[in-house]
Amino acid sequence: MSRISFPNPFDAEGFWIKGNLHTHTTNSDGLLTPFQTALVYQSNGYGFLSITDHNRLTNVEDLRSDFEDLILLPGEEISVGGYHLVAFNIESEIMPADDPESVIREVHRQNGEVIVAHPYWSALMPEDLLGLDGYLGIEVYNATCDVTVAKGYSSVYWDILLHNGRFTYGFAVDDAHGGLMLGRPTDACKGWIMVKARRFDEASIMESIRRGLFYSSTGPEIHDIQVDDEKIHVKTSPAKSISFIAKNGRGRRSYALNEPLREAVYTVRGNEDYIRLEIEDERGGVAWTNPMILETR
Ligand SMILES: [Zn+2]
Ligand SMILES: [Zn+2]
Incomplete structure:
Protein backbone atom coordinates (compact mmCIF):
# COMPACT_ATOMS: atom_id res chain seq x y z
CA MET A 1 0.00 0.00 0.00
CA SER A 216 0.70 26.50 -13.59
CA SER A 217 -0.99 27.18 -16.89
CA THR A 218 -0.75 28.64 -20.37
CA GLY A 219 -4.48 28.17 -20.99
CA PRO A 220 -6.42 25.30 -19.39
CA GLU A 221 -8.24 25.82 -16.11
CA ILE A 222 -8.31 23.07 -13.50
CA HIS A 223 -11.67 22.99 -11.74
CA ASP A 224 -11.07 20.30 -9.14
CA ILE A 225 -8.66 17.58 -8.02
CA GLN A 226 -9.63 14.87 -5.56
CA VAL A 227 -7.01 12.42 -4.35
CA ASP A 228 -7.31 9.37 -2.18
CA ASP A 229 -4.90 6.47 -1.82
CA GLU A 230 -6.43 4.61 -4.75
CA LYS A 231 -7.67 7.21 -7.24
CA ILE A 232 -6.93 10.65 -8.61
CA HIS A 233 -9.91 12.49 -10.09
CA VAL A 234 -9.42 15.72 -12.04
CA LYS A 235 -11.98 18.08 -13.61
CA THR A 236 -10.86 20.68 -16.12
CA SER A 237 -11.87 23.10 -18.84
CA PRO A 238 -12.29 21.29 -22.23
CA ALA A 239 -9.09 19.38 -22.95
CA LYS A 240 -7.48 17.49 -25.81
CA SER A 241 -5.53 15.26 -23.45
CA ILE A 242 -5.10 14.68 -19.73
CA SER A 243 -1.84 13.07 -18.62
CA PHE A 244 -0.82 11.44 -15.37
CA ILE A 245 2.96 11.52 -15.55
CA ALA A 246 4.93 9.24 -13.24
CA LYS A 247 8.31 7.55 -12.82
CA ASN A 248 9.55 5.83 -15.99
CA GLY A 249 6.58 4.51 -18.01
CA ARG A 250 4.16 4.13 -15.12
CA GLY A 251 1.71 6.96 -15.85
CA ARG A 252 -1.05 7.27 -18.44
CA ARG A 253 -2.29 9.72 -21.05
CA SER A 254 -5.98 9.99 -22.01
CA TYR A 255 -7.11 11.60 -25.26
CA ALA A 256 -10.36 13.23 -26.30
CA LEU A 257 -12.01 11.26 -29.06
CA ASN A 258 -15.27 12.80 -30.29
CA GLU A 259 -15.84 15.19 -27.41
CA PRO A 260 -13.31 17.25 -25.47
CA LEU A 261 -12.29 15.71 -22.14
CA ARG A 262 -13.56 17.49 -19.03
CA GLU A 263 -12.39 15.00 -16.44
CA ALA A 264 -10.21 11.96 -15.94
CA VAL A 265 -9.71 9.33 -13.26
CA TYR A 266 -6.43 7.55 -12.63
CA THR A 267 -6.16 4.38 -10.60
CA VAL A 268 -3.02 4.41 -8.50
CA ARG A 269 -0.86 1.31 -8.88
CA GLY A 270 1.39 2.09 -5.95
CA ASN A 271 4.78 2.02 -7.68
CA GLU A 272 4.63 5.43 -9.41
CA ASP A 273 6.90 7.25 -6.87
CA TYR A 274 5.34 10.51 -8.02
CA ILE A 275 2.43 11.57 -10.21
CA ARG A 276 1.97 14.99 -11.77
CA LEU A 277 -0.85 16.06 -14.08
CA GLU A 278 -0.60 17.82 -17.44
CA ILE A 279 -3.74 19.01 -19.20
CA GLU A 280 -3.51 20.14 -22.82
CA ASP A 281 -6.23 22.03 -24.70
CA GLU A 282 -7.05 22.28 -28.42
CA ARG A 283 -5.06 25.50 -28.78
CA GLY A 284 -1.86 24.01 -27.39
CA GLY A 285 -2.25 25.51 -23.93
CA VAL A 286 -1.02 23.35 -21.03
CA ALA A 287 -1.73 23.25 -17.28
CA TRP A 288 0.67 21.57 -14.85
CA THR A 289 -0.04 20.48 -11.27
CA ASN A 290 2.66 20.11 -8.68
CA PRO A 291 3.75 16.51 -8.02
CA MET A 292 1.87 14.08 -5.83
CA ILE A 293 4.32 11.95 -3.87
CA LEU A 294 3.69 8.28 -3.16
CA GLU A 295 4.93 7.24 0.24
CA THR A 296 5.23 3.47 0.43
CA ARG A 297 4.46 1.90 3.77
ZN1 LIG B 1 17.00 34.57 -17.84
ZN1 LIG C 1 14.29 36.92 -17.37
Whole structure:
Protein backbone atom coordinates (compact mmCIF):
# COMPACT_ATOMS: atom_id res chain seq x y z
CA MET A 1 0.00 0.00 0.00
CA SER A 2 1.05 3.55 -0.54
CA ARG A 3 -0.10 6.90 0.74
CA ILE A 4 -0.25 9.96 -1.51
CA SER A 5 1.08 13.22 -0.20
CA PHE A 6 -0.08 16.26 -2.18
CA PRO A 7 -0.52 19.88 -1.19
CA ASN A 8 -3.95 20.01 -2.85
CA PRO A 9 -4.97 23.62 -3.53
CA PHE A 10 -8.54 22.40 -4.15
CA ASP A 11 -8.79 21.23 -0.53
CA ALA A 12 -7.23 24.40 0.86
CA GLU A 13 -9.26 27.34 2.14
CA GLY A 14 -9.14 30.63 0.28
CA PHE A 15 -9.57 31.97 -3.21
CA TRP A 16 -7.63 31.86 -6.46
CA ILE A 17 -5.17 34.57 -7.42
CA LYS A 18 -3.43 34.66 -10.81
CA GLY A 19 0.19 35.76 -10.91
CA ASN A 20 3.46 35.97 -12.81
CA LEU A 21 6.79 35.73 -11.02
CA HIS A 22 9.24 36.67 -13.81
CA THR A 23 9.09 39.98 -15.75
CA HIS A 24 11.49 42.60 -17.13
CA THR A 25 11.09 46.34 -17.53
CA THR A 26 13.12 49.27 -18.91
CA ASN A 27 15.28 48.88 -15.78
CA SER A 28 16.97 46.01 -17.66
CA ASP A 29 16.17 44.79 -21.19
CA GLY A 30 12.36 45.09 -21.14
CA LEU A 31 10.38 47.34 -23.46
CA LEU A 32 7.85 48.71 -20.96
CA THR A 33 8.43 50.85 -17.86
CA PRO A 34 7.58 49.33 -14.46
CA PHE A 35 4.33 51.37 -14.47
CA GLN A 36 3.33 50.17 -17.96
CA THR A 37 4.24 46.59 -17.05
CA ALA A 38 2.09 46.67 -13.91
CA LEU A 39 -0.75 48.19 -15.93
CA VAL A 40 -0.62 45.35 -18.50
CA TYR A 41 -0.88 42.72 -15.75
CA GLN A 42 -3.51 44.48 -13.66
CA SER A 43 -5.73 45.05 -16.70
CA ASN A 44 -5.40 41.36 -17.65
CA GLY A 45 -6.80 40.14 -14.34
CA TYR A 46 -3.57 39.32 -12.52
CA GLY A 47 -3.55 39.65 -8.73
CA PHE A 48 0.22 39.62 -8.23
CA LEU A 49 3.37 40.29 -10.20
CA SER A 50 7.07 40.06 -9.47
CA ILE A 51 9.28 42.44 -11.44
CA THR A 52 12.62 40.68 -11.85
CA ASP A 53 15.07 42.83 -13.79
CA HIS A 54 18.53 41.44 -14.53
CA ASN A 55 20.86 41.90 -11.56
CA ARG A 56 18.86 44.88 -10.38
CA LEU A 57 16.10 45.30 -7.83
CA THR A 58 13.35 47.46 -9.30
CA ASN A 59 11.71 49.63 -6.67
CA VAL A 60 8.01 48.82 -6.61
CA GLU A 61 7.12 50.90 -3.52
CA ASP A 62 6.16 53.96 -5.58
CA LEU A 63 3.83 51.88 -7.75
CA ARG A 64 1.79 50.41 -4.91
CA SER A 65 -0.58 53.37 -4.52
CA ASP A 66 -1.49 53.20 -8.25
CA PHE A 67 -2.08 49.44 -8.25
CA GLU A 68 -4.30 48.45 -5.37
CA ASP A 69 -5.61 45.35 -7.18
CA LEU A 70 -2.12 44.08 -8.06
CA ILE A 71 0.29 42.92 -5.37
CA LEU A 72 3.85 43.76 -6.44
CA LEU A 73 6.54 41.44 -5.11
CA PRO A 74 10.05 42.94 -5.29
CA GLY A 75 12.30 40.63 -7.30
CA GLU A 76 15.49 40.23 -9.28
CA GLU A 77 16.90 37.78 -11.84
CA ILE A 78 20.44 37.06 -10.76
CA SER A 79 23.07 35.65 -13.13
CA VAL A 80 25.24 33.09 -11.35
CA GLY A 81 27.59 31.10 -13.56
CA GLY A 82 25.34 29.25 -16.00
CA TYR A 83 22.22 29.76 -13.88
CA HIS A 84 19.66 32.51 -13.99
CA LEU A 85 18.09 32.55 -10.53
CA VAL A 86 14.72 34.31 -10.20
CA ALA A 87 14.41 35.71 -6.69
CA PHE A 88 11.15 37.17 -5.41
CA ASN A 89 9.88 38.77 -2.19
CA ILE A 90 13.37 40.14 -1.48
CA GLU A 91 14.27 43.30 0.43
CA SER A 92 17.45 44.60 -1.15
CA GLU A 93 19.48 44.20 -4.34
CA ILE A 94 21.60 41.05 -4.59
CA MET A 95 24.87 41.13 -6.49
CA PRO A 96 25.67 38.55 -9.18
CA ALA A 97 28.13 35.98 -7.86
CA ASP A 98 30.04 32.86 -8.88
CA ASP A 99 28.48 30.70 -6.21
CA PRO A 100 24.75 29.98 -6.60
CA GLU A 101 24.44 28.57 -3.06
CA SER A 102 25.53 31.86 -1.50
CA VAL A 103 22.99 33.78 -3.64
CA ILE A 104 20.22 31.41 -2.55
CA ARG A 105 21.27 31.77 1.10
CA GLU A 106 21.12 35.56 0.79
CA VAL A 107 17.63 35.39 -0.82
CA HIS A 108 16.42 33.22 2.06
CA ARG A 109 17.99 35.59 4.60
CA GLN A 110 15.84 38.32 3.04
CA ASN A 111 12.73 36.08 3.36
CA GLY A 112 12.56 35.51 -0.40
CA GLU A 113 12.44 32.39 -2.57
CA VAL A 114 14.34 31.25 -5.66
CA ILE A 115 13.21 29.60 -8.89
CA VAL A 116 15.77 28.27 -11.38
CA ALA A 117 14.83 30.03 -14.64
CA HIS A 118 14.50 28.38 -18.07
CA PRO A 119 16.72 25.26 -17.67
CA TYR A 120 16.24 24.36 -21.37
CA TRP A 121 17.29 27.82 -22.65
CA SER A 122 20.24 27.81 -20.23
CA ALA A 123 21.23 24.31 -21.43
CA LEU A 124 21.68 23.17 -17.84
CA MET A 125 22.78 19.59 -17.26
CA PRO A 126 20.69 17.44 -14.91
CA GLU A 127 23.56 17.48 -12.40
CA ASP A 128 23.44 21.30 -12.36
CA LEU A 129 19.93 21.04 -10.92
CA LEU A 130 20.49 17.92 -8.82
CA GLY A 131 23.65 19.38 -7.31
CA LEU A 132 22.06 22.67 -6.22
CA ASP A 133 20.02 23.00 -3.02
CA GLY A 134 17.56 25.52 -1.69
CA TYR A 135 15.51 26.51 -4.73
CA LEU A 136 11.74 26.23 -4.51
CA GLY A 137 11.25 25.03 -8.07
CA ILE A 138 12.15 25.35 -11.72
CA GLU A 139 10.40 27.09 -14.59
CA VAL A 140 8.49 24.33 -16.35
CA TYR A 141 7.38 26.93 -18.91
CA ASN A 142 8.92 30.27 -19.92
CA ALA A 143 6.96 32.30 -22.49
CA THR A 144 9.77 34.47 -23.85
CA CYS A 145 12.02 31.41 -24.37
CA ASP A 146 9.07 29.82 -26.18
CA VAL A 147 8.13 32.68 -28.54
CA THR A 148 11.70 33.77 -29.34
CA VAL A 149 13.69 30.52 -29.70
CA ALA A 150 11.20 27.66 -29.13
CA LYS A 151 12.82 26.60 -25.84
CA GLY A 152 9.94 27.30 -23.51
CA TYR A 153 9.23 23.84 -22.09
CA SER A 154 11.52 22.36 -19.42
CA SER A 155 9.27 19.52 -18.26
CA VAL A 156 11.93 16.86 -18.98
CA TYR A 157 14.19 18.55 -16.41
CA TRP A 158 11.35 18.46 -13.90
CA ASP A 159 10.83 14.72 -14.42
CA ILE A 160 14.55 14.07 -14.05
CA LEU A 161 14.47 15.88 -10.70
CA LEU A 162 11.32 14.03 -9.57
CA HIS A 163 12.74 10.70 -10.75
CA ASN A 164 15.71 11.36 -8.49
CA GLY A 165 13.57 12.16 -5.47
CA ARG A 166 13.87 15.96 -5.71
CA PHE A 167 10.22 16.83 -5.21
CA THR A 168 10.44 20.43 -6.35
CA TYR A 169 7.70 22.66 -7.81
CA GLY A 170 7.10 23.67 -11.45
CA PHE A 171 6.28 27.28 -12.37
CA ALA A 172 4.93 28.71 -15.63
CA VAL A 173 6.17 32.28 -16.12
CA ASP A 174 6.27 34.95 -18.81
CA ASP A 175 9.81 36.35 -18.42
CA ALA A 176 8.17 39.16 -20.42
CA HIS A 177 10.53 41.53 -22.22
CA GLY A 178 8.47 43.10 -24.99
CA GLY A 179 4.82 44.06 -24.99
CA LEU A 180 4.03 43.50 -28.62
CA MET A 181 6.88 42.89 -31.02
CA LEU A 182 6.55 42.83 -34.77
CA GLY A 183 6.55 39.41 -36.33
CA ARG A 184 6.03 37.32 -33.24
CA PRO A 185 3.42 36.89 -30.54
CA THR A 186 3.66 38.77 -27.27
CA ASP A 187 5.50 37.18 -24.36
CA ALA A 188 3.24 38.85 -21.78
CA CYS A 189 0.30 37.10 -20.08
CA LYS A 190 1.14 33.70 -21.62
CA GLY A 191 2.34 31.62 -18.65
CA TRP A 192 1.09 32.06 -15.08
CA ILE A 193 0.40 30.37 -11.78
CA MET A 194 -2.97 30.14 -10.04
CA VAL A 195 -2.41 30.35 -6.29
CA LYS A 196 -4.97 29.43 -3.64
CA ALA A 197 -4.44 32.04 -0.93
CA ARG A 198 -6.29 32.74 2.30
CA ARG A 199 -6.08 36.52 1.97
CA PHE A 200 -5.16 39.06 -0.70
CA ASP A 201 -1.76 40.03 0.67
CA GLU A 202 1.94 39.27 0.17
CA ALA A 203 2.23 37.03 3.23
CA SER A 204 -0.66 34.76 2.22
CA ILE A 205 0.53 34.48 -1.39
CA MET A 206 4.07 33.65 -0.25
CA GLU A 207 2.78 31.09 2.26
CA SER A 208 0.70 29.34 -0.41
CA ILE A 209 3.52 29.34 -2.98
CA ARG A 210 5.89 27.86 -0.38
CA ARG A 211 3.37 25.14 0.45
CA GLY A 212 2.83 24.32 -3.24
CA LEU A 213 -0.81 25.43 -3.23
CA PHE A 214 -0.84 26.45 -6.89
CA TYR A 215 -0.87 25.14 -10.42
CA SER A 216 0.70 26.50 -13.59
CA SER A 217 -0.99 27.18 -16.89
CA THR A 218 -0.75 28.64 -20.37
CA GLY A 219 -4.48 28.17 -20.99
CA PRO A 220 -6.42 25.30 -19.39
CA GLU A 221 -8.24 25.82 -16.11
CA ILE A 222 -8.31 23.07 -13.50
CA HIS A 223 -11.67 22.99 -11.74
CA ASP A 224 -11.07 20.30 -9.14
CA ILE A 225 -8.66 17.58 -8.02
CA GLN A 226 -9.63 14.87 -5.56
CA VAL A 227 -7.01 12.42 -4.35
CA ASP A 228 -7.31 9.37 -2.18
CA ASP A 229 -4.90 6.47 -1.82
CA GLU A 230 -6.43 4.61 -4.75
CA LYS A 231 -7.67 7.21 -7.24
CA ILE A 232 -6.93 10.65 -8.61
CA HIS A 233 -9.91 12.49 -10.09
CA VAL A 234 -9.42 15.72 -12.04
CA LYS A 235 -11.98 18.08 -13.61
CA THR A 236 -10.86 20.68 -16.12
CA SER A 237 -11.87 23.10 -18.84
CA PRO A 238 -12.29 21.29 -22.23
CA ALA A 239 -9.09 19.38 -22.95
CA LYS A 240 -7.48 17.49 -25.81
CA SER A 241 -5.53 15.26 -23.45
CA ILE A 242 -5.10 14.68 -19.73
CA SER A 243 -1.84 13.07 -18.62
CA PHE A 244 -0.82 11.44 -15.37
CA ILE A 245 2.96 11.52 -15.55
CA ALA A 246 4.93 9.24 -13.24
CA LYS A 247 8.31 7.55 -12.82
CA ASN A 248 9.55 5.83 -15.99
CA GLY A 249 6.58 4.51 -18.01
CA ARG A 250 4.16 4.13 -15.12
CA GLY A 251 1.71 6.96 -15.85
CA ARG A 252 -1.05 7.27 -18.44
CA ARG A 253 -2.29 9.72 -21.05
CA SER A 254 -5.98 9.99 -22.01
CA TYR A 255 -7.11 11.60 -25.26
CA ALA A 256 -10.36 13.23 -26.30
CA LEU A 257 -12.01 11.26 -29.06
CA ASN A 258 -15.27 12.80 -30.29
CA GLU A 259 -15.84 15.19 -27.41
CA PRO A 260 -13.31 17.25 -25.47
CA LEU A 261 -12.29 15.71 -22.14
CA ARG A 262 -13.56 17.49 -19.03
CA GLU A 263 -12.39 15.00 -16.44
CA ALA A 264 -10.21 11.96 -15.94
CA VAL A 265 -9.71 9.33 -13.26
CA TYR A 266 -6.43 7.55 -12.63
CA THR A 267 -6.16 4.38 -10.60
CA VAL A 268 -3.02 4.41 -8.50
CA ARG A 269 -0.86 1.31 -8.88
CA GLY A 270 1.39 2.09 -5.95
CA ASN A 271 4.78 2.02 -7.68
CA GLU A 272 4.63 5.43 -9.41
CA ASP A 273 6.90 7.25 -6.87
CA TYR A 274 5.34 10.51 -8.02
CA ILE A 275 2.43 11.57 -10.21
CA ARG A 276 1.97 14.99 -11.77
CA LEU A 277 -0.85 16.06 -14.08
CA GLU A 278 -0.60 17.82 -17.44
CA ILE A 279 -3.74 19.01 -19.20
CA GLU A 280 -3.51 20.14 -22.82
CA ASP A 281 -6.23 22.03 -24.70
CA GLU A 282 -7.05 22.28 -28.42
CA ARG A 283 -5.06 25.50 -28.78
CA GLY A 284 -1.86 24.01 -27.39
CA GLY A 285 -2.25 25.51 -23.93
CA VAL A 286 -1.02 23.35 -21.03
CA ALA A 287 -1.73 23.25 -17.28
CA TRP A 288 0.67 21.57 -14.85
CA THR A 289 -0.04 20.48 -11.27
CA ASN A 290 2.66 20.11 -8.68
CA PRO A 291 3.75 16.51 -8.02
CA MET A 292 1.87 14.08 -5.83
CA ILE A 293 4.32 11.95 -3.87
CA LEU A 294 3.69 8.28 -3.16
CA GLU A 295 4.93 7.24 0.24
CA THR A 296 5.23 3.47 0.43
CA ARG A 297 4.46 1.90 3.77
ZN1 LIG B 1 17.00 34.57 -17.84
ZN1 LIG C 1 14.29 36.92 -17.37
